[in-house]
Amino acid sequence: MSSLLLANKVGLVTGGGMGIGKAICHAYAREGAKVIVADFNQEAGQETVAEIKQAGGDAHFVFVDVSEEVPVQQMVKDAVEHYGTIDVACNSAAVSRGSGPIHEYSKEIFDETFAMCTTNTWLCMKALIPVMLENGGGSIVNISSNASLRGHAYNTAYAAAKGAVNILTKSSAAEYGKKGIRINAVSPGVIKTPGVEKLFIEQPNVVDALKKASVMNRLGEPNEIAEAVVFFSSDRASFITGQVLSVDGGGAVK
Numbered sequence: 001m002s003s004l005l006l007a008n009k010v011g012l013v014t015g016g017g018m019g020i021g022k023a024i025c026h027a028y029a030r031e032g033a034k035v036i037v038a039d040f041n042q043e044a045g046q047e048t049v050a051e052i053k054q055a056g057g058d059a060h061f062v063f064v065d066v067s068e069e070v071p072v073q074q075m076v077k078d079a080v081e082h083y084g085t086i087d088v089a090c091n092s093a094a095v096s097r098g099s100g101p102i103h104e105y106s107k108e109i110f111d112e113t114f115a116m117c118t119t120n121t122w123l124c125m126k127a128l129i130p131v132m133l134e135n136g137g138g139s140i141v142n143i144s145s146n147a148s149l150r151g152h153a154y155n156t157a158y159a160a161a162k163g164a165v166n167i168l169t170k171s172s173a174a175e176y177g178k179k180g181i182r183i184n185a186v187s188p189g190v191i192k193t194p195g196v197e198k199l200f201i202e203q204p205n206v207v208d209a210l211k212k213a214s215v216m217n218r219l220g221e222p223n224e225i226a227e228a229v230v231f232f233s234s235d236r237a238s239f240i241t242g243q244v245l246s247v248d249g250g251g252a253v254k
Contacts, residue, residue: 002032004030004031005230005231006028006031006032006033007032009087009088010035010084010087011033011034011035011089012035012075012086012088013025013028013037013089013092014064014093015038016037016092018039018041018194019193019195019222020092020143020193021090022044022222023221023222023223023225024092024226026052026223027223027227027230028090028230028233029052029057029058030055031234033087035052035057036059036060036078036079036082036083036086037049037052038061038079038093045063049061060079062075062078062079066091066124067115067116067119067120067123072124073127076127076131080131085131086132087139088138088139088141088233089124089138089139089140089141090142090229091120091124091125091142092143094120094143095117096113096155097112097116098110098113099154101154102157110157116161117158117161117162117164117165118162118168121142121168125140129181132181137181138181139181139182139184139232139234139237140181140182141183141185141229142165142168142186143186143229144165144169144186144244145158145159145187146189146248146251148160149163166187166244169184169185177241177242182232182238182241183241184240184244184245186229186232187245187247187248188220189251190214191219191225192220213249214248214249215249216250220249224247232245
């Protein structure tokens with residue numbers, strides 16, 4: 001019997017080209033899954049696939065804009081055609097648009113933020129769930145944010161959109177639990193992603209403040225989020241659904 005948590009599983013990860021999504025792809029592959037790396041950054045996504053294959057894993061890239069329904073449906077169709085099924089999935093792709101006082105947001109930016117953080121997650125679930133129902137079950141993990149739990153001044157649209165992801169997760173878990181599909185969310189704190197590293201270059205004065213956002217006084221690493229996603233995806237979490245887990249170095253309790 002294999003000790004790998006995702007042996008003989010097929011996993012799909014959106015936003016798999018960079019940051020947290022890339023770390024999740026690597027963790028899925030390490031634990032024995034065949035991985036569909038989905039991203040609209042073709043170069044980054046194919047790089048993730050190449051790294052997984054170089055390490056002895058099995059991966060396949062799918063180009064997709066997850067904010068549009070037809071491409072999302074095609075993404076899932078391509079994945080099933082390539083590997084036969086999808087057993088586990090992580091909806092990691094998200095883009096934060098705009099910042100500033102909420103009364104200064106344009107409707108366009110507000111709508112775009114929800115499209116890239118909430119609607120895209122729902123579209124992916126809508127496409128994935130029929131495949132999992134046909135399989136008799138599966139596991140979906142949505143990536144939220146601690147901004148959704150405490151709010152985030154001057155980044156309100158993103159916080160609200162991720163708050164909607166939490167309720168989407170809980171409500172859908174209640175719908176599909178009896179049908180063998182578990183749906184959970186992982187809520188990262190401040191994680192050392194390429195986006196955060198870019199912010200450090202542009203605004204070096206925020207480094208200490210971001211580190212102090214956790215009681216551990218450091219930033220999280222993408223692989224620390226990936227470990228939580230692997231757990232939720234695996235049978236070790238077989239009695240867990242509808243949960244939002246903060247992986248934030250204690251930031252939510254400060």
